[in-house]
Amino acid sequence: MAPESSEFDVIVIGGGPVGENAAQYAIQGSDRTAAIVEHELVGGECSYWACMPSKALLRPSEVLDTARNMPGVKELVGDQPLDADAVLARRESFTHGLDDSSQVSWAESAGISVVRGHGRLTGEKTVEVDGRTLTARHAVVLATGTTASVPNTPGLRDARPWISRDATNIHETPGHIAVIGGGVVATEAATWLLSLGAKVTMIVRGSSLLAGSEPFAGELVASALKERGATIMLDASLESVSRENPADTGIGRIHGGPVGLVVDGTEIVADEILVAAGRTPASADLGLSTLGLEEGHYIDVDDHLNVSGLEWLYAVGDVNGRAPLTHMGKYQGRVAGDVIAARAEGKSLDSKRFRATADHGQVPQVVFTPLEVASVGLTEAKARKEGIDVEIVAQDIAVAGSSLQQDNYSGRAQLVIDRDTDTIVGATFVGPGVAELVHAATVALVGKVSLDDLWHAVPSYPTVSEIWLRLLEARRTADH
Known part of the structure; x- marks a missing residue:
């Protein structure tokens, strides 16, 4: 039910976790009021169509793979394959059948009002929601995220292809699915589709998977996917698409008859096609033009997350294009909320907590494929491009902890070191279960911990984190 008041201290357009964080931090511990304006589901993309359902789909195959490499269990x-019905039922338990009532209850318990409808700016501190005008006393926060991009390839849009929402909310497993793209969404979706029994063909425009990562990461992930049956076409050009009887059958259901794809002159026939070819900022109808700003583009912000120097207007999360990851968006939401609260209370913004600096070369990320790819900071190529005097230390992950975790363990780790400061500016770990390694690297990077000091951060034995010792030993050997 919409709240009766039309005036709030803070109005947030976009009810995903980023907007929730911004609203919560802006008002907590005070008598200030906040409203979240949401035209879909409170909880946003992450809760229903991205992070939560995708990881729920990926975890069973990870467990099965570990079991198949563990004597006494294998x-x-x-x-035996996965029980697909049980996997999808567990996914549903996390998405609550696309019912956001629990998220609404949380918002209300935090003192945040929920306003249903499409919000757009109509002027300074004013937001129109389906004909109703809301006014903010202190701030308006834009947290609308992004939407899936579908290229204008001949016939592609008419074929009603799957996008990421269909893949994460899968209800029918295609016999053969063509995946367009080679990035995070493409590789993660290929992983769970293979585990559910689909034949997967990946059509990748570039020369590698995970092009933004270290080259060895994409190579290892490609090998792991191929071992599980995927066909990967690199440097491939999708020329056209045709489909028999395309139909809107619902999210996650096969959208019509067979799909014909012409790739570099060769026709491929699949049961479904998944487009995982990037994202577009959801800013086309936010009323930005009323403030002299451009619609439909990423929204530039400063480190306070303010838009174009407007002290009352903020943009957080994917819509500003700085670091399109849920955890980074939530971080920005916390910073923006703190800034709003401080300004409302007339406090100084001198503290580091009031500036979003982590998305300047300190971004952690984990990609969940048959091998996890956990990274933070700069790749070697990006560090060299920034003019850093780079030193590389790399090792296969072959320690007591990894051999105990499972038989046939295979992984690799690499540190990118700034010679001038003797600190880490980037780290990448690839292998089963390496996601938990990246936070130590993040702390070392953000804290500018020297390699000499890291020598005294002793990893517990026998854990996979002992790879830190092996990396530091390799560095010592190179120095001598």
Whole structure:
């Protein structure tokens, strides 16, 4: 039910986790009021169509793979496939059947009002929601995120392809699916589609998977996907698409008859096509033009997350294009909320907490494929491009902890070191279960911990984190 008041201290357009964080931090511990304006589901893309359902779909295959490489367990598992119905049921338990009532209850318990409808700016501190005008006393926050991009390839849009929302909310597993793209969404979706029994063909425009990562990461992930049956076409050009009887059958259901794809002159026939070819900022109808700003583009902000020097207007999360990851958006939401609260209370903004600096070369990320790719900071190529005097230390992950975790463990780790400061500016770990390694690297990077000091951060034995010792030993050996 919409709140009766039309005036709030803070109005947030966009009810995903980023907007929720901004609203919460702006008013907590005070008598200030906040409203979240949301035209879909409170909880946003992450809760229903991205982070939560995708990881729920990925975890079972990870467990099965570990079991198949563990004597005493693999004999019980054998070559049995996943129980697809059970996997999808568990996914549904996390998305609550696309019911956001629990998220609304949380917002209300935090003192945040929920206003249903499409919000757009109509002037300074004013937001129109389906004909109703809301006014903000202190701030308006834009947290509308992004939407899936579908290229204008002949016939592609008419074929009603799947986008990421269909893949994460899958209800019917295609016999053969063509995946367009080679980035995070493409590789993660290919992983769970393979585990559910689909034949997967990846059509990648570039020369590698995960092009923004270290080259060895994309190579190892490609090998792991191929081992599980994926066909990967690199440097491939999708020329046209045709489909028999395309139909809107619902999210995650096969959208019509067979799909014909012409790739570099060769036709491929699949049961479904998934487009994972990037994202577009959801800023086309936010009323930005009423403030002299451009609609439909990423929204530039400063480190306070303010838009174009407007002290009352903020943009956080994917819509500003700085670091399009849920955890980074939530971080920005916390910073913006703190800034709003401080300004409302007349406090100084001198503290580091009031500036978003982590998305300047300190961004952590984990990609969940048959091998996890956990990274933070700069790749070697990006560091060299920034003029850093780079030193590289790399090692295969072959320590007691990894051999105990499972048989046939395979992984690799690399540090990018700034010689001038003797600190880490980038780190990448690839292998089963390496996601938990990246936070130590993040702390070292953000804290500018020297390699000499890291020598005294002793990893516990026997854990996979012992790879830190091996990397530091390799560095010592190189120095001598």
